[in-house]
Amino acid sequence: MNPNDRIGKAVSDLKPEEGIVALIVGHPGSGKTSAIASFASEEEPMYVFDCDHRIKGMLACEDWIGDSIKHIDYDQYDVRDGFKEVEAQFNVFYDQYTSRKLKYKSFLVESVGSLSRMFLMDSLALKGAKPGMDLSKLKVTKGLNIVGNIAIPSPDDYKYGSNALHVLFYNFFMAFPKCNIFLSGWTTDRWGKDPNNPNPYANDILLPGKKLLATNNIASELPGYFDEIWEFEKEETGSKSNPVAFKCRFTSKLAKTCIKELNKKGEIDFTGKNFKSVFQESIKTSRAATVGERV
Numbered sequence: 001m002n003p004n005d006r007i008g009k010a011v012s013d014l015k016p017e018e019g020i021v022a023l024i025v026g027h028p029g030s031g032k033t034s035a036i037a038s039f040a041s042e043e044e045p046m047y048v049f050d051c052d053h054r055i056k057g058m059l060a061c062e063d064w065i066g067d068s069i070k071h072i073d074y075d076q077y078d079v080r081d082g083f084k085e086v087e088a089q090f091n092v093f094y095d096q097y098t099s100r101k102l103k104y105k106s107f108l109v110e111s112v113g114s115l116s117r118m119f120l121m122d123s124l125a126l127k128g129a130k131p132g133m134d135l136s137k138l139k140v141t142k143g144l145n146i147v148g149n150i151a152i153p154s155p156d157d158y159k160y161g162s163n164a165l166h167v168l169f170y171n172f173f174m175a176f177p178k179c180n181i182f183l184s185g186w187t188t189d190r191w192g193k194d195p196n197n198p199n200p201y202a203n204d205i206l207l208p209g210k211k212l213l214a215t216n217n218i219a220s221e222l223p224g225y226f227d228e229i230w231e232f233e234k235e236e237t238g239s240k241s242n243p244v245a246f247k248c249r250f251t252s253k254l255a256k257t258c259i260k261e262l263n264k265k266g267e268i269d270f271t272g273k274n275f276k277s278v279f280q281e282s283i284k285t286s287r288a289a290t291v292g293e294r295v
Contacts, residue, residue, distance in 0.1 A: 020180045021173055023112075023223065025187045025212060025254060026232030031246040034061035035232065035275035036108055036182050040068040044105030047093070048074035049086055051114035064274060073104075079114050080131040082122040083164065086115075090172045097176055105179055112185035112214050112222065115168070119161035124151050162217045169225045185222075186213040187231070187254070209253030223254070231255035245271045248279075259283065 026032045037058050040046035046068075048055060055074050062069050077085050086109075096102040109115070121131065127143045129135055129151040136149065145152040173181050187210040194205045210231065212219040223229055231249040249267040250257040257263050261283045270278045 019177050020182075020228055021226065022180075022182050022228035022230055023185060023226040024182050024230050024232065025185045025210070027187055027210075027234070030232040030234045031061070031270070031275075032184055032230075032232040032248075033057055033108070033110065034065055035246075035248065035270060036106075036184075037061070037072060038065045038068050038274045038276040039106045039180060040065075040071040042067070042071055045071040045073065045103055046106040046108060047104045048072060049089070049107070049109045050074045050076045051079060051086065051118065052110045054110065064270075064272060066274060068274075068276075077114075077118075079117045080121060081118075082125060083115070083118040083168075084122075086118070087172075094172070094175055097179070102176075102179075106182070107176070107179060108182045108184065110184050112183060112212065112218070115165065115183075116161050116214055116218055119164040120153050120157055122164070123157040123160035124153070127151075158215050158217055161215065162221060165218060165222060166225075173225075187211060188213045212254070227256070227258045229255050230257070242271065245269055247271075248275070 024032045024036060033054075034057070037046070053076050055076070058065070058069060058072070075089065093102060093104070093107075124130075124144070128138055128141075129144055129146075134149065135141075135144075135146050135151060138144070138146075143154070143156070145154050173183070190207040190209055190211050191204045192207050193200075194202060212222065214222065231252050231254050233247050233249065235245045235247060237243060237245050247267050247269050249255045250259075250262040251266045262268075262279075265282055268278050268282050
């Protein structure tokens, strides 16, 4: 086939390590936030949407990320206010991006759980249940399930959240193709019935892999939006000098990547190291080895 006869673009020309849009997952304390913070630099600063109010966690790993800490800006957002302030800031950045005035190269949104709660707050507010109000004074309660002075989310509220995340991904995450955008999410262990035990009354057991800590519809749908899902984990080593190791997996029941060098490597150990440096070196080393094999 003559290259000049192409109708579309060549897949082989894609560079997945540029303009990364990734879901980063792991247990609390697994190093994911500090690892992503290492992508910040003087030339490529970072902005953090701190919806979890846990930005201080980056300070504990300043020795790992070095000067990156100096090039990270953030704002904190209150879950009770819903998504409107986050949306407004994204729109400000989009206007700056389209006019080529955006200073940030990377964005970190903390986290799936907080965004989910924001969307629930928005859905309930549309029905008249706003934070801090006395729900007993509501004249119209259609669509609300009120227990005491608490509005219990219903299936349609969760559906609203699922649709809102879809809009967030395509209207905002995909609107900055030359920037890195990271969305963090907590994971939890998977428990369920032993597939090899026919007894239906047997106790649940710990199953392989992890699951995203979110409502069922979001936990099942969200991974499908991302080409990059990086799973962070802190492991006990048994060593007194280095009792824990921090690793990032690119291939697992939950993790995946379209960066072939990382897919081949499977995982990287960044214990006490700058994650971005290890990340880039892993790609570089793998490519050099591949060229050597071809030669």
